[in-house]
Amino acid sequence: xxxxxxxxxxxxxxxxxxxxxxxxxxxxxxxxxxxxxxxxxxxxxxxxxxxxxxxxxxxxxxxxxxxxxxxxxxxxxxxxxxxxxxxxxxxxxxxxxxxxxxxxxxxxxxxxxxxxxxxxxxxxxxxxxxxxxxxxxxxxxxxxxxxxxxxxxxxxxxxxxxxxxxxxxxxxxxxxxxxxxxxxxxxxxxxxxxxxxxxxxxxxxxxxxxxxxxxxxxxxxxxxxxxxxxxxxxxxxxxxxxxxxxxxxxxxxxxxxxxxxxxxxxxxxxxxxxxxxxxxxxxx
Amino acid sequence: xxxxxxxxxxxxxxxxxxxxxxxxxxxxxxxxxxxxxxxxxxxxxxxxxxxxxxxxxxxxxxxxxxxxxxxxxxxxxxxxxxxxxxxxxxxxxxxxxxxxxxxxxxxxxxxxxxxxxxxxxxxxxxxxxxxxxxxxxxxxxxxxxxxxxxxxxxxxxxxxxxxxxxxxxxxxxxxxxxxxxxxxxxxxxxxxxxxxxxxxxxxxxxxxxxxxxxxxxxxxxxxxxxxxxxxxxxxxxxxxxxxxxxxxxxxxxxxxxxxxxxxxxxxxxxxxxxxxxxxxxxxxxx
Numbered sequence: 001x002x003x004x005x006x007x008x009x010x011x012x013x014x015x016x017x018x019x020x021x022x023x024x025x026x027x028x029x030x031x032x033x034x035x036x037x038x039x040x041x042x043x044x045x046x047x048x049x050x051x052x053x054x055x056x057x058x059x060x061x062x063x064x065x066x067x068x069x070x071x072x073x074x075x076x077x078x079x080x081x082x083x084x085x086x087x088x089x090x091x092x093x094x095x096x097x098x099x100x101x102x103x104x105x106x107x108x109x110x111x112x113x114x115x116x117x118x119x120x121x122x123x124x125x126x127x128x129x130x131x132x133x134x135x136x137x138x139x140x141x142x143x144x145x146x147x148x149x150x151x152x153x154x155x156x157x158x159x160x161x162x163x164x165x166x167x168x169x170x171x172x173x174x175x176x177x178x179x180x181x182x183x184x185x186x187x188x189x190x191x192x193x194x195x196x197x198x199x200x201x202x203x204x205x206x207x208x209x210x211x212x213x214x215x216x217x218x219x220x221x222x223x224x225x226x227x228x229x230x231x232x233x234x235x236x237x238x239x240x241x242x243x244x245x246x247x248x249x250x251x252x253x254x255x256x257x258x259x260x261x262x263x264x265x266x267x268x269x270x271x272x273x274x275x276x277x278x279x280x281x282x283x284x
Numbered sequence: 285x286x287x288x289x290x291x292x293x294x295x296x297x298x299x300x301x302x303x304x305x306x307x308x309x310x311x312x313x314x315x316x317x318x319x320x321x322x323x324x325x326x327x328x329x330x331x332x333x334x335x336x337x338x339x340x341x342x343x344x345x346x347x348x349x350x351x352x353x354x355x356x357x358x359x360x361x362x363x364x365x366x367x368x369x370x371x372x373x374x375x376x377x378x379x380x381x382x383x384x385x386x387x388x389x390x391x392x393x394x395x396x397x398x399x400x401x402x403x404x405x406x407x408x409x410x411x412x413x414x415x416x417x418x419x420x421x422x423x424x425x426x427x428x429x430x431x432x433x434x435x436x437x438x439x440x441x442x443x444x445x446x447x448x449x450x451x452x453x454x455x456x457x458x459x460x461x462x463x464x465x466x467x468x469x470x471x472x473x474x475x476x477x478x479x480x481x482x483x484x485x486x487x488x489x490x491x492x493x494x495x496x497x498x499x500x501x502x503x504x505x506x507x508x509x510x511x512x513x514x515x516x517x518x519x520x521x522x523x524x525x526x527x528x529x530x531x532x533x534x535x536x537x538x539x540x541x542x543x544x545x546x547x548x549x550x551x552x553x554x555x556x557x558x559x560x561x562x563x564x565x566x567x568x569x570x
Binding site: 089159274278 | 334338358371374
């Protein structure tokens, strides 16, 4: 779409910033696109600004013209304030692909629907048991030689492996916890009880990452996920006769334990951060 | 001249398997070929020198920086370009986006300068016209050139290429060799290959690795000279030869210790390489 159809032109402040090289995406992309089609804006740019700065601006325009436009996720990340280079790193995160996020949402909605069917009676156990596993799986599928096709190039890059891991972990956690939160909204009858997945989710994810430093990116999340399922089965067996009582991990005491485990695992993870800077996948 | 890479006594075990055994070498600007049969330890040595995996024993420096320390490792990586044996690509990225992604991993965060650099390396490998095309839609040879562009982005001083010509057709291989030769101008390039033609055409120096140990380190001419007087032709395969294969003329080319009166032939790099391996896994009949 050009000015001919919209009547829009690049604002003068933006043109000034463009000529200085200070205009940031996404305004920069709009200006690039518009300037190629709008002689009037090009004339304003040429007439009003320092020719040296303008030459630099044209060079930038030249460089930007055939840089492909970023995809939906990347554009969205830039629009909400991420630096463009961070957005590109995040766009390469396997667990942020639409297919993965769609699958997670479908599973959550299904289990939430099952719980909602009970009308808020007892505890939404299936939902609470499953929800912490989804961010764990998302993080496990976002780093390491298996899921990341560029892992071998990334591990020898100067960007520290732990930093890349954290960038992706935060993004995946934000997406997965957001989806979990949306699914929780479908369970208004349970009140705060429906949020009891949050601390276990953080504990499982942090523990898996800390163990990844020692056990590798496949064994560690598998053990943690398996351990969680085993814990729930034990809690289910040990539960008192009241079938509607919450399982131990979803009681106040269980939540406290989850918070403590999450904090300890996060501390351990920081201590072991240098182990993410080389490829230890063949050690295990 | 101070070497770009100086390594001594590098050893690495995976469980009971000895992948590297007391490897010492020095690399200087130009293309050095790393020859060896499958399982010789070429990829392991490259991964150690590229700082992907630490060695169990031994030490090395790249441009004076010691990768055994965290700070030294970062400095080495800032000067390193690495093309792995099977480079992976994000399926949704175009050639430009992929190289841009690697440039970001290499800490090129200024968008304009980074995009200029990405365009430069894509032009350098001859992919300027298809930069917007998705990597998965490109041919195997083009994908390999995208990976080479990613290795060269940021103008690294030390470039590690792990069998980059494998799987390419002859025309693509020739083109790729030209690119590697150009990349070697003013840089130190370590090229792993099991094709002696790559070494003959590209390298000023060759290192032969077998069973994790260095068997030869010298010029291609010196490797060829190892076979002087030890290559001969015969109508049938000579049982005393360490290796022998039928040539296009129908006669056999043999390498080893020739019998008296043998019809000696001019040696090639391949003959020298086979003799250096001492026949282990080198017997070829065709």
